[in-house]
Amino acid sequence: MELAQYISTGIIESYLLGLATKDQVAEFRLMRKLYPALEMEIALVENRMEKAALGEAVPPPSRVWEGIQQRLNWKSTQQQEEEDERRKHYTFINMQPKEGTYISVHRSWRPIVIAIVVLCKICLVAAVYYYFKTQVLQDKLEDMRQQQNVTVPR
Known part of the structure; x- marks a missing residue:
């Protein structure tokens, strides 16, 4: 099979969309190794698919984007306030080890x-x-008990 005929079967589109079977995927990977020109064709198909997806895309209404931004800003300010509140209640203890690699215990514990x-x-x-x-x-x-049982007559 020639490369042009192989490309015209639509295998590249099937592979990129994830619709190819396991056998088709194995065959396609083999063809990619054999024909380096196939990589350029894959890039072209990817660009065509991307342009088609972006060309037919419907942008969301502007009020939706504004609502998302308001929620994000509200969450970020609320999180900042909560973090500031938590920092007020923190107590930091500086625990630095003494020189040496052993743990020291206070003498009164001995x-x-x-x-x-x-x-x-x-x-x-x-x-x-x-x-x-x-x-x-x-x-x-x-x-x-054994002595009592033996000596006591009945």
């Missing part, structure tokens, strides 16, 4: 953390102690 760790260890030791003490008492109670 004894508090040590006390919490010691308290946790004491609670852990107490829990283990009372657990084993309870186990021993339960074993004694079980032994006493």
Whole structure:
């Protein structure tokens, strides 16, 4: 198929409008690689389509554009006022890190953390102690029950 016949089939218009099938698109891309002159034809078709779209365009009434501008101006002034109002209530805290790459903690927290760790260890030791003490008492109670069952005649 010659390039002129291929162009006259309307494939360029179909491709640009997105109406071409997958096979047609694949074929068109192959033809673009084979024939560099096709790129110029694509640009011409795009210009024709753009001129046709702009030539037949209906401009909106002027009152519509004025209404849009009023809304935009109203929103921008309203947003500016809201932003100014928010800025009045901001509190800025300047937090700049000290020299070094570590996090520093106030000295008064050190004894508090040590006390919490010691308290946790004491609670852990107490829990283990009372657990084993309870186990021993339960074993004694079980032994006493077995002795009573054996020694008591019926």
